Amino acid sequence: MAGASATKDGTKGEKTRAAILDRAVDLASVEGLEGLTIGRLAGDLEMSKSGLFRHFGSKQDLQLATVGAARDRFVAMVLQPASSAPDGAPRLRAMAEHYLDYLYSFPGGCFWGATASEFDDRPGPVRDAIAASLDAWMAELVRQADAAGMADPDRYAFELYAVVMAANARWRLTGDRRTFDLARAALARLDAELP
Amino acid sequence: MAGASATKDGTKGEKTRAAILDRAVDLASVEGLEGLTIGRLAGDLEMSKSGLFRHFGSKQDLQLATVGAARDRFVAMVLQPASSAPDGAPRLRAMAEHYLDYLYSFPGGCFWGATASEFDDRPGPVRDAIAASLDAWMAELVRQADAAGMADPDRYAFELYAVVMAANARWRLTGDRRTFDLARAALARLDAELP
DNA sequence: AATATAAAAGCACGAACGTTCGTATTCAAA
């Protein structure tokens, strides 16, 4: 029962629900999860507010489902593609590089960068879901830094996380893609630190 | 007439305006600059919506004035205290340490962390003001990294910026102050890199 | 003390929000 939605997939309802969530992730990367309004989302998908609303029952449930869909995208575009690389340094390199590519899948930059700061002071299940996703990623980074033989994997994971998140933040604010050159230079220095 | 507010300071209106903006910066660190509503702000300060509104004339002007007040706080709590340290490595150390302390001056973590990601996809003067403030800080970091003798001051400034911003982001999301230990360890490693 | 001006309040508006409700359409099972 750990499945993302425990549905058979294929029914019409499930297809529209998936389409809604895919668009919701994109929209939330631009407007945030509060700025993600049901009317706007319905308009984008050319359906009625009430028809869309029926799929979730409340805005909070829509937000929770959107966080789940964002996590699915992260797994599919970052963790899963990197999983073919061996544990340790190669995996760390692969995850960082796939993350930078994954940023282009959003119209508004990284979903997590937009929503984590939005919800960090809003206690509740949405905040918890966001925090759990990011904690899981951080834990994976620590695991791989450890496998790479780092003496202080926590610090190393923190630095790698900091660099890629700052790449997203600076890129969104300046519009300058050379930000990624800075990020790659920083990642190269981190890579050189590995034993 | 280019002064920040072109006012004599001391009149009652100016005093309340300053009080409003001080509270607005705090509130925006929690709710963001859009979530910062005029009614909520007025309620906190025990004054009427219309009385508060008169000081600014539009919500956008309130947001712009709030960004200005946040910049003033950053200068007063980070740049100015660090300015007594010599250029280069000591100044970089002082700025980073003062920044970590400055985070505690907000109820919701760093104002810039909350607002930059909120406005990075909202073109307009508010976004421009936020970007200008952060660009100025980045430029100062580059200047000091250069003065410290780094071969690639841009990359170094980017890394330092990334570490302190990630410290704020992770701290807000996890509530764990040990995040600052990780950040300080990362800063120490950056410091050790200086020639 | 009288008066002019600045500051704050009171009140109301139009728009947008999440949400509810009743109804129409579709489609597979009987």
Next chain:
DNA sequence: TTTGAATACGAACGTTCGTGCTTTTATATT
């Protein structure tokens, strides 16, 4: 062919938002 659930729609609700108008209170100057 009839039934019933699934899916979608349109209209309306109560609330909150930013904002504009009018009036009252406070401050400062003569």
